[in-house]
Amino acid sequence: MKISPIAFSLLLTLISPVLLRCSGDFTGSVEDESPPTVCIVGSGIGGSSVAHFLRSYSVSTGLNRAKILMFERHEIVGGRMRTVTVSGDVFEAGGSILHPKNYHVKDFVERFNLTVRLPTPIEESSAIGIWDGKSFIVKTFGSRIKFPFLDTIVSWLNDLYLFLRYGFSLLRMSSFIENTVDNFLKYYESLESRPIFDNVEGMLKWSGLYNLTKLTLQEKLSEAQLSPLLVNELVTVITRINYGQSVLISGLAGAVSMAGSGGGLWSVEGGNWQMAAKLINHSDVTLHLNEKIESISHLGKYYELKSTKGNSFKCDVTVVATPLDEVDIQFSPEISIPKRELQHTHATFVRGLLNPGYFGMKSVSDVPALVGTLEDPLIPFSSISILRKYSDTDMTYKIFTRQTASDSLLDELFSTRTETIRIDWGAYPKYHAPEVFAPFILDDHHLYYVNAFENAASTMETSAVAGENIARLIISRFMTKESSSSSSDKRSCSSGLHSDL
Numbered sequence: 001m002k003i004s005p006i007a008f009s010l011l012l013t014l015i016s017p018v019l020l021r022c023s024g025d026f027t028g029s030v031e032d033e034s035p036p037t038v039c040i041v042g043s044g045i046g047g048s049s050v051a052h053f054l055r056s057y058s059v060s061t062g063l064n065r066a067k068i069l070m071f072e073r074h075e076i077v078g079g080r081m082r083t084v085t086v087s088g089d090v091f092e093a094g095g096s097i098l099h100p101k102n103y104h105v106k107d108f109v110e111r112f113n114l115t116v117r118l119p120t121p122i123e124e125s126s127a128i129g130i131w132d133g134k135s136f137i138v139k140t141f142g143s144r145i146k147f148p149f150l151d152t153i154v155s156w157l158n159d160l161y162l163f164l165r166y167g168f169s170l171l172r173m174s175s176f177i178e179n180t181v182d183n184f185l186k187y188y189e190s191l192e193s194r195p196i197f198d199n200v201e202g203m204l205k206w207s208g209l210y211n212l213t214k215l216t217l218q219e220k221l222s223e224a225q226l227s228p229l230l231v232n233e234l235v236t237v238i239t240r241i242n243y244g245q246s247v248l249i250s251g252l253a254g255a256v257s258m259a260g261s262g263g264g265l266w267s268v269e270g271g272n273w274q275m276a277a278k279l280i281n282h283s284d285v286t287l288h289l290n291e292k293i294e295s296i297s298h299l300g301k302y303y304e305l306k307s308t309k310g311n312s313f314k315c316d317v318t319v320v321a322t323p324l325d326e327v328d329i330q331f332s333p334e335i336s337i338p339k340r341e342l343q344h345t346h347a348t349f350v351r352g353l354l355n356p357g358y359f360g361m362k363s364v365s366d367v368p369a370l371v372g373t374l375e376d377p378l379i380p381f382s383s384i385s386i387l388r389k390y391s392d393t394d395m396t397y398k399i400f401t402r403q404t405a406s407d408s409l410l411d412e413l414f415s416t417r418t419e420t421i422r423i424d425w426g427a428y429p430k431y432h433a434p435e436v437f438a439p440f441i442l443d444d445h446h447l448y449y450v451n452a453f454e455n456a457a458s459t460m461e462t463s464a465v466a467g468e469n470i471a472r473l474i475i476s477r478f479m480t481k482e483s484s485s486s487s488s489d490k491r492s493c494s495s496g497l498h499s500d501l
Contacts, residue, residue: 044079
């Protein structure tokens with residue numbers, strides 16, 4: 001059969017778009033598609049880390065052009081990193097201390113030229129007391145005159161004093177902490193040697209930390225042959241200060257708490273919240289402040305987020321980076337996560353002067369700079385510490401309690417008060433053993449939960465570590481989805497070509 005030139009030209013006109021599309025030369029390619037939208041609920045260190053690592057790791061993927069929307073229900077970013085101003089001085093009211101081996105946050109500080117703040121002499125004073133409700137059962141020495149040689153002598157005396165009380169359990173405690181930190185450092189290994197984790201249990205098992213979540217800290221320290229005296233006194237003081245809980249918390253949370261009591265601790269000058277602000281600003285994020293998300297619905301090919309302001313947002317990927325325990329977000333379809341309570345910490349800042357008579361002392365200088373307490377329901381506070389010393393009769397203190405510090409309690413503790421500020425915040429989970437974990441992926445699509453990792457331990461650095469893993473998980477699963485879509489297009493191309501022909 002012969003085809004006329006006119007018919008042949010018409011046939012080429014009909015099939016050319018199909019041939020071009022299948023050969024990959026079709027100009028209406030991926031570049032013309034709308035970039036995906038990633039929505040992050042929460043602007044703390046977890047959410048801001050997700051945004052940062054998404055931008056850092058997705059350069060050669062389909063997410064490199066993604067729009068990132070971030071929603072914060074408050075008027076400022078930072079989540080649980082908060083500051084308070086007392087008489088013009090700024091103090092940390094939320095996440096306060098950073099460990100020298102917190103490598104993600106160290107990188108954030110260096111990357112954005114933030115200033116490291118080291119503890120003041122009064123904050124790193126060696127004068128520590130353990131109060132049992134009636135007397136100081138432990139009281140270390142402090143140096144009132146700051147000379148390096150004198151400080152060294154005082155440090156030796158305190159080491160000897162503690163060794164005589166607790167013996168070789170102190171060395172076993174240090175070994176227990178070092179082993180935990182060494183395992184945690186595996187999360188900084190190269191991307192090539194480090195898997196992407198789709199569940200918390202797998203992430204903890206890979207690093208060798210999972211078994212610490214199965215028993216209480218008390219049980220793990222007993223296994224490590226620490227004396228009950230050390231656990232009930234010194235370790236209890238540490239967990240009450242850092243997590244507001246007893247040594248019955250899970251072993252991993254307890255070990256992290258103990259690591260946060262060592263030397264070399266630091267913070268960011270002006271407030272740790274600045275790390276989140278810098279990460280957000282440098283990640284090309286569209287930030288919505290005072291935007292409380294009330295519902296997240298999966299509508300087939302995308303998620304719809306609705307806020308209490310009546311606004312609606314369409315998202316291809318949604319990341320929840322705030323604890324769901326005290327946030328009322330409705331999910332459709334419903335999600336299933338283990339029930340969890342938050343431990344509320346009441347931080348009270350007082351400018352004034354402590355009452356030495358409360359502690360059976362004649363002079364306020366006899367009261368240690370840091371007062372920790374035993375686990376006793378009759379003791380009305382967890383700790384009292386001096387933040388700033390202006391003179392012998394004028395200081396700023398920070399008091400941790402498990403309930404609101406009443407005026408009557410503060411009037412007992414202080415002989416004078418010129419300013420008092422109370423902060424109540426859902427600081428971290430109530431830890432138990434064995435721990436159960438929420439999933440990182442809350443559905444079968446692209447709904448992720450950074451704070452699932454908090455049941456292992458809750459710090460600024462663990463949130464950054466979890467955020468980095470979530471970013472890698474999103475990229476991995478999104479690329480898999482793109483690859484499947486691309487393969488499907490190629491398979492349908494030949495059948496479509498036959499149909500068009």
